[in-house]
Amino acid sequence: MQTNPKDDIQGLIYRPEYFQRDAQKSLLEQIRAVVEQAPLFQPVMPKTGKPFSVKMSNCGPLGWVSDIDGYRYQPTHPVTRLPWPDMPDMLLDLWQELAPAAPAPEACLINFYEPGARMGLHQDRDERNFDAPVVSVSLGDTATFRVGGLKRKDPTKSFRLQSGDVVVLGGEARLAFHGIDRILKDTSTLLKNGxxxxxxxxxxxxx
Structure with a gap:
């Protein structure tokens, strides 16, 4: 495993071009099949009801949702009320390689960023288990990824995530604040409409 050369946060692992082009295409088709069963939905912020700038879906036994009542994991789609589709084997194999000591993943959150969408600094802390890492895969246009420390005001660093890149947040980095500053339009041809x-x-x- 290659640690991110641009960041010294212990537990952050950066694997550029983990998935080559053919593998990206294959994974994309599997995710499209997931979204056919569990359509993208527009989450909103708790209390305020302000819409996210990204659309979401999930696969696996559980899915992460956000609505006026709060953040949570649940076994069904918030619109269709049907169980989430199974997680593709390619993602289970990825987890097994990068997190072999961790129990199997229970959720895969699918975020779709259109040009102009972003994700503010946040921690992934709605889980009941922080021992297992968070494993993230990028497909499509390049994004500027920002990561900091365990406090929102800690210094941050940023680097670009291209299509096929994988990032792991484990160890001390498991609860690091992170987010997406911007999407760089037309930097990939993987998604037909960007x-x-x-x-x-x-x-x-x-x-």
Whole structure:
């Protein structure tokens, strides 16, 4: 594994071009099949109801949702009320390689970023298990990824994530604040109409 050369946060692992072009195409087709069963939905912020700038779906036993009542994991799609589709084997194999000591992932959050979409600094802390890492896959247009420390006001660093790149947040970096500053339009031809898909694998519950 190659640690991110642009960041010295312990536990952050950066694997550029983990998925080559053919593998990206294959994974994209599998994610499209997932979204056919579990359509993208527009989450909103708790309390305020302000819409996110990204659209979401999930696959796996659990899915992360956000609505007026708060953030949570649940076993069904918030619109269709149907169970989430199974997680593609390519993602399970990725988890097994990069997090072999961790129990199997229970959720894969699918975020679709259109040009102009972003994600503010946040921690992934809605899980009941912080021992397992968070594994993230980028598909499509390049994004500027920002990561900091365990406090929102800690210094941050940023670097670009291209299509096929993988990032792991584990160890001290498991609860690091991170976000997406911007999407660089027309930097990939993987998605016909542009944009970026981010796949985030998480373990939710203790064993």
């Amino acid at each position: 944009g970026r898909i981010n796949l985030t694998l998480r373990r939710v519950n203790p064993v």
